[in-house]
Amino acid sequence: MSSCHTNTEVDLKNHKDKTKLVLAGNPNVGKSVFFNALTGMYVDVSNFPGTTVDISQGVYKNYVVLDTPGVYGVSSFNDEERVARDVILNGDIILNVVDAVHMDRDLFLTQQLIDMGKRVIVALNMMDDVERNGLQIDVKKLSELLGVPVIPTIAVSKQGMEKLKSKLETASTGNTISGIKNLMQSVIPKVSNPAEALLVLEEDENVIERNHIDEKYPFREKIYLQRRKRVNEIVNSVVTETSKGASFKTRLSQWMLKPITGIPILLITLFIMYQFLGVFIAQIVVGFTEEVVMGTYYNNFIMNVFSPLVKGYDFLEKFLIGEFGVLTMVPVYIVGLLLPLVIGFYFLLSILEDSGYLPRIAALMDRVLTKLGLNGRAIIPIILGFGCVTMATITTRILGSKRERFIATMLLGLAIPCSAQLGVIAGMISAIGPVYFLIYLATIMIVFVLAGTLLNLVVPGESTDLLIDIPPLRMPRIKNVLSKTYSKSVAFLKEASPLFVIGAVLITFMDYFGILLAIQNAVAPLTEGFLKLPKEVANAFIMGIVRRDFGAAGLFKLAEEGLLSTVQILISLVVITLFVPCIAAILVIFKERSLKEALIIWFGSMLIAFLVGGLLAFVLV
Structure with missing residues (x-):
């Protein structure tokens, strides 16, 4: 692209003697209404040189008025931003149109x-819209903090327009952020x-290229964080929430963001999600798809077709149609168990996204999660983890830094039971009474908080701040919800299915060559001596690596046979919850994280599980 100076001279060759007044603002803030109010019918629309982006320009008194594409910041990530940047750089006065309801977003620009x-x-x-949204803005204080004139307007009804026109010449350079100003001097x-x-x-x-700058100035993130902090301080100083004139939807939005009301709303939401996903999907739907559709009809069909073909070929039989076979365990696991859970969870997640509630959960939880080295956005993979840790691990990509992704993955693998495991655990824990349930819950919560706090202290680097736009609350559109559910479910299955095949092959080899049995025998003394549990529990722990609910189901069977006391049930459930995630999740962890990080997460989970279980055994047995 040619320099901004050349572009502007071409656009404004007939108005060199006029003051260049540039309209700038975020998308959908009403700039076009201001442009029309200033220029009337004297408007010229043309392509900005070197681009396909249209620029409107007109004349108002001694000003040539230029409209710019809506942008969230002056940068160069696409043609619209580059055009806005070049026009703004050459403007004499910038008329910045700000949405009064979303100042936390718009004041960044x-x-x-x-x-x-x-x-x-x-x-x-x-x-x-301010009063309708239950807000009150101190416009005078806002002007003082920014150091520039601020004119309240309602553009569609022309309120404030005449005052704005009369105040154009009072535009000023404003209060720059001192830290940024100091950096600019060099x-x-x-x-x-x-x-x-x-x-x-x-x-x-x-800009670096056209100014022939050779030195590196890697300050973008530092500047953005300082600016975000400054904008948050300004908004907190000038905006007051009030219920006067606010609609119920606005008041509900405010309640969702305040801890005293937001946390109960979140708990109710999570309870409804658990009833839908953890009870209806994980138990009823999966019970039908896994046990009847896949476990009976599909499995019988596969066995009838392949059993005669592989009879006498022991390894091939185990590989194809054995307990961990690629034609038995993998399809049953993916279609019978995982597919309903994935669809159910993405359906709920799409509703939370489309309604605008998900960003509010993130904002509500930000302060708590910051103490664990995360920000509020991490609540999304944490919630997903209760559906499927494998899926949640992939979702950690939304987090802003490598440090956050490692911490979140560690906490997911350590202390979040997936819905398949949760159903079995809930059934067992309810049978031994509320006291043991509270001990179990408190233990898992303490481990989660302590692990996050410790990781926040020892993992190098810094976590990112929560930068998130809070959209208005709205009823989810069923078409959008179904479309998102479909696309995300398909994308997840395409990415995760090959890993399940690899896992099945790996487990088959370990089983065939006696490696699984050797591991069980090696773990048994630790199980009996340190955890004070029967040696048979070691089998359940190992099977938990194959599939978490396999491990939990193994404990359930031991409890039914009377081999576990009440205290031993509690200890074994705590250990299997904290124990390493299933083989599919492990493979995803190795794929998403570095080898070193994945090994730390894997062995760290195992070590913590046995240490916590041993501590409980020491105290309770």
């Missing part, structure tokens, strides 16, 4: 414009103006 040293005037638009001598100096620090490749 405002502060960036101020940090660039541009003369800015803010149109605080959509003021009619770059300003190498560029033509402070605005470009800031963009060099923010690693804008186009």
